[in-house]
Amino acid sequence: MPRFILLLFAALFLTNSVALTCVCHAADTIRINGSGTALDMMKPLIKAYTKTHPNMRIMMEKPLGSSGAVKALLAEALDVAVVSRDLKPEEVIQGAALRKYGKTPLAIVTEKNVRRSAISTKELEDIYTGKTNTWQNSEKIRLILRPLSDIDSHILRRLSPGMDSAITSSHARPGMIVAITDPESYTTISKTPGGIGAASLNSIISEKLPLTVLSLNGVNPSLKTLASGAYPLTKEISFVTTAKTPPVSRDFINFIFSAQGRAIAEKAGVLVSAGVAEGSKTH
Numbered sequence: 038m039p040r041f042i043l044l045l046f047a048a049l050f051l052t053n054s055v056a057l058t059c060v061c062h063a064a065d066t067i068r069i070n071g072s073g074t075a076l077d078m079m080k081p082l083i084k085a086y087t088k089t090h091p092n093m094r095i096m097m098e099k100p101l102g103s104s105g106a107v108k109a110l111l112a113e114a115l116d117v118a119v120v121s122r123d124l125k126p127e128e129v130i131q132g133a134a135l136r137k138y139g140k141t142p143l144a145i146v147t148e149k150n151v152r153r154s155a156i157s158t159k160e161l162e163d164i165y166t167g168k169t170n171t172w173q174n175s176e177k178i179r180l181i182l183r184p185l186s187d188i189d190s191h192i193l194r195r196l197s198p199g200m201d202s203a204i205t206s207s208h209a210r211p212g213m214i215v216a217i218t219d220p221e222s223y224t225t226i227s228k229t230p231g232g233i234g235a236a237s238l239n240s241i242i243s244e245k246l247p248l249t250v251l252s253l254n255g256v257n258p259s260l261k262t263l264a265s266g267a268y269p270l271t272k273e274i275s276f277v278t279t280a281k282t283p284p285v286s287r288d289f290i291n292f293i294f295s296a297q298g299r300a301i302a303e304k305a306g307v308l309v310s311a312g313v314a315e316g317s318k319t320h
Contacts, residue, residue, distance in 0.1 A: 068116045071101070111131050117282060118278075142260075150230065239307050
């Protein structure tokens with residue numbers, strides 16, 4: 038066989054080999070979803086990870102919420118769920134495994150033009166029950182609620198016995214605005230004159246939200262006040278996987294739990310749990 042034909046075959050073989058290699062790398066995809074709060078934390082982490090893993094594709098659509106993401110994970114429609122609540126017994130039975138990561142303050146926030154910088158538990162109770170329905174300048178208070186089953190509603194209920202009953206009362210009031218997801222909630226608050234509601238600190242930082250963050254009973258929501266226990270409203274962030282979670286997804290989770298990942302998360306407003314360590318790998 039002539040030499041030039043041998044060289045041609047060799048070139049074609051090498052070209053096809055490179056093409057196959059590229060196809061394999063391009064197939065490395067991680068599908069992630071969860072609560073809006075958790076997904077806002079994921080954005081800077083994904084950006085940092087893909088800088089050093091340019092062939093990795095991380096898919097993260099609009100938030101399904103914690104429950105929706107766990108269902109999708111168990112149905113093998115996701116590789117990783119990032120949630121703001123503990124797992125239910127039936128989810129554990131079906132194979133879901135939770136690994137706690139950190140927490141962020143759930144802040145009381147208002148639309149930018151509301152002339153307030155602080156609020157008390159009693160004032161919140163009166164706003165939620167409708168006893169107080171105008172701000173000091175006589176502007177109408179427009180309360181943005183979350184569904185009764187949402188974790189934010191449960192967190193607010195734990196603030197006081199009065200707040201527990203006020204949350205129930207607020208949903209019985211006619212004409213109330215109920216935001217289903219975290220992004221829907223903080224977007225609605227920011228665009229509603231006189232709006233008030235709750236948003237996680239990490240979302241406020243990561244998304245640069247045009248909201249006024251109120252101190253609660255004289256305590257500002259921050260990682261410092263959260264760590265000391267002075268600030269009472271805490272939103273957890275955890276990762277959920279199954280035995281079928283692929284190795285590339287576990288490698289990404291290990292990065293999130295590494296020293297670099299923890300530093301990125303804390304800069305974004307998440308207090309990473311003290312037990313989280315770089316040496317604790319997922320397998």
